[in-house]
Amino acid sequence: MAQVLITGMGAISPLGADLPTSFARALEGHCAIGTAPANISKWLPDILLAPAASEPAALLDNKHAGLDRASQFALVAAGEALQQANFPAQPENSRRVGVFVGIGFGGAHTLDGLYDRFQAAVNSNGKRNPAMVHPLSVPRMMANAAAAAISMSHGFKGPSNTYSIACASSATAIGEAFRAIRDGYLDAAVVVGCEAMLTPGSILAWNALRVMAKPHATDPARSCRPFSQDRSGFVLGEGAAAMVLESAAHAGRRQQAGLGEVCGYGCSSDAAHLTAPSSAEQVYAMQQALADAGLQASDIQYLNAHGTATPSGDVVETESIRTVFGARENSTLAISSTKSMHGHLIGASGILEFALAVMAMNSGSLPPTATLETPDPQCDLDFIPLHARHGCTVNAIMSNSFAFGGSNVSLVARRYPS
Template identity: 80%
Template sequence: MAKVLITGMGAISPLGADLPTSFAQALAGHCAIGAATPDIAKWLPNVLLAQAAADPASKLNGKHASLDRASQFALVAANEALAEANIAAAPADSRRFGVYVGIGLGGAHTLDGLYSRFQSAVQSEGKRNPVVVHPLTVPRMMSNAPAAAISMGYGLHGPSHTYSVACASSAVAIGEAFRAIRDGYLDAAVVVGCEAMLTPGAMMAWNALRVMAKPQAADPSRSCRPFSQDRSGFVLGEGGAAIVLESEARAAARGQSALAELCGYGCSSDAAHLTAPSSAEQINAMQQALDDAGLRAEDIQYLNAHGTATDAGDVTETESIRGVFGSAAGQLAISSTKSMHGHLIGASGILEFALSVMAMNSGSLPPTATLEQADPRCDLDFIPLTARHGCDIRAIMSNSFAFGGSNASLVARRLPA
């Protein structure tokens, strides 16, 4: 089996227009959460959002202007990751180079625009034909549009796969690409997570679930409060992140240095409830990832928690971490970066994994920036309020637990100096 290396990473997130900026802002404890846009606030005045730090279209050329916003995020993140990995378009081994994408709700902006136009045309009383829409509406909003844009843009002829597994989408995409390279089906892949559903229609649907954070009166930007006594839910965000995976042999053949080794992946299904989490199956996913990596619980020094700031979710994840790490749980540093960048749904898993790899390599751990008073049931070291520096981190774990009962855990280790 091939060793799988990470040779490039990129992101455009609420914390920054690229990955280094996003990581720096996370270490600074910056919370990129704010008021909803006027079209959403008109109907949901108390809803908060975590908008991307930059318009993705501004970082692309004009030919990408017509793509859905989610596809634009995917391209921006992929461009950064592929540039860091020194991979140009149309590689000689393009049939051995795959594209793996995770997304929760593909084409939300296109879909919302379609219904808005239809309603407007109907209300025009015959002045506009409501059935006349742009002929590329379906290709823009299909879930595999981001994967198609990347594969065409870079001439990658390997498998192009899209995973829509709610909040675990991009973590699953990473894991499946990892397996394909490790087991010899591919030599390289660019893995992307993207999400752009900050639209009136999508926000009304999420609001109906009663899982959205209530604004904190003193400072609304600090309203997403994972593991806190006063937590009230999560804040939806938008953006994209990407990593390039290569077999050790491919990277060595072209003299490419690596950022880390991706070494473990576990996944499971609760098979119990659409929204309520299961500790037993979260434990299963985490233990699978450790076993896959050939590591023990005490070999992990940092864990990026799913940490959505819901009452049941945070308590269940705390129980699950204790179930896997046992006596080592007390020495494990853990944080939820969703406290700062919000919940990017399909893009959350890969953004959090990329931030974790940067934390491992730098020795600086991002905090749970809003954790002022912990819930007594969440009694682990969740790195409250401020970043921690000078840490010796040799291996990390990142958790993604989704509605629908899908769980995914990833493990990476630091490369020798």
């Protein structure tokens, strides 16, 4: 079986227009959360959002202007990762290079725009025909639009697969790409998670689910409060993150250094409740990932938690982590939820958080749970409250992504060379 290396990473997130900026701002404890624009706040005055730090279209060639916003984010993040990996376009072994994308809700901007336009035409006193819809609406909003755009832009002719598993979408994409390379089906893959649904229609739907954070009394930016006694839910974000994964042999032939080794992937399903998590299968996902990596729990120094700041989700995840890693007094594991700063990017969350964890591993600087002022006694682990921790020795990391629908994914990476 092949060793699978990360040779490039990228992101466009609420924290920054690239991954180094996003990581630096996470270490600063910067919370990129704010009030919603007028077209949303007029219906939901208390709703909070974490928009991307930059408009994706401004970072792309004009030929991509017509793509859905999620696909534009994907292209930006993939471009950064491929550039860092010095990965060629149209590679000679293009059929051995795949594209693996995770996305929760494909085409939200296109769909919302379509309904807006329809509504305007209906109300135009016959001046516009509501039936006139842009002919590329379907290819723009199909879930695999981002994978198609990356494959076509870079000439990768291996599988271009899209995984839609809510909050675990891009973590699954990493895991499946990891297996495809490890087991010899591919030499390399670009993995992307993307999400862009800060639209009125989407936000109304999320608000109806009653999982969104309420504004913090004094500082709305600090409203997402994972593992805190006063947590009230999550804040939706948008953006993308990307990784280039390749076999050690392939990277070696290109003389490309590894940024880390993906070494463990575990996945499971609760088979219980649509939204309420259950601990047993979260534990199993983490244990699978450790076994896959050939590591013990004590070999992991940092864990980027799913940590959405929902009342039950954080308690159940704490219980699961405690089961796998031991109680605080018996463990040196440091944990944080970076969602406190960048919000919840749904389909893009898994890969963004895994990328931040890999950067933490390589730098020895661990991003905090930036808003953890008053820990919930039920969340009794070391959740790195308020401030980043520097000078840490981190040999291996884990990242958790637990999705609506009961899908659980855990990923493990270790330093390379070890």
